[in-house]
Amino acid sequence: MSAVTATVHVARIEDDASVRAVRGLRVAQDQYRFVGDITFNLGDSLRDPMSEAMAVWADGAVIGFYRLDFAPNAVAGRAFERPSVGLRAFVIDQSQQGRGYGTQAMAACCADLRRRHPDRALLVLTVNCSNLAALAAYRKAGFVDTDELYRGGSAGPQHLMLHHLQPQAPPDPER
Ligand SMILES: CC(C)(COP(=O)(O)OP(=O)(O)OC[C@H]1O[C@@H](n2cnc3c(N)ncnc32)[C@H](O)[C@@H]1OP(=O)(O)O)[C@@H](O)C(=O)NCCC(=O)NCCS
Incomplete structure (x- = not known):
């Protein structure tokens, strides 16, 4: 496995060149069973007023894509105890x-959310239980498993994972 040679940054997709570059991404x-069709996901997130289409850049080129979903129940079909944003189609x-x-x-992605959406406290996602590469990447990036399995996906059960974007309040000693 080659080591990383470039610094990665993320940016909202707002120009035709980025759209074309994302359409050229392949897995x-x-x-594909874990993410679906990339061009569909891109178009859907660009059309949805509650979503943001995001490009991952390295060395001046688009190397990846994900969407952010701001509807409270977009990821697991329910809202969370703190204001959340969902990550999908990564x-x-x-x-x-x-x-x-x-x-x-x-x-x-987390640094970008803290800067642009400081009101959001949780980044949430679901990941297929058999998707070992994604599980490893999310854990390394600080996501924690909730031990809650989400069974809404078409490719089998998924782990629900969370990343705390803002410090958590200390537990209330009165409770
Ligand atoms: C998931 C995905 C985004 C991860 O991106 P990536 O750039 O390959 O991830 P990284 O290089 O940061 O690797 C993260 C960890 O996963 C590990 N990993 C990679 N492939 C693996 C595999 N097949 N099995 C187990 N672990 C694996 C890596 O070894 C690394 O851990 P390490 O640094 O301790 O070795 C990418 O694999 C992908 O696009 N997959 C297809 C789409 C998908 O599944 N998206 C997620 C939907 S929830």
């Missing part, structure tokens, strides 16, 4: 996988 054939292009870019992209 391995057996990975991909790193097949040619760039396994170099640490996925882990770096998630760290950049």
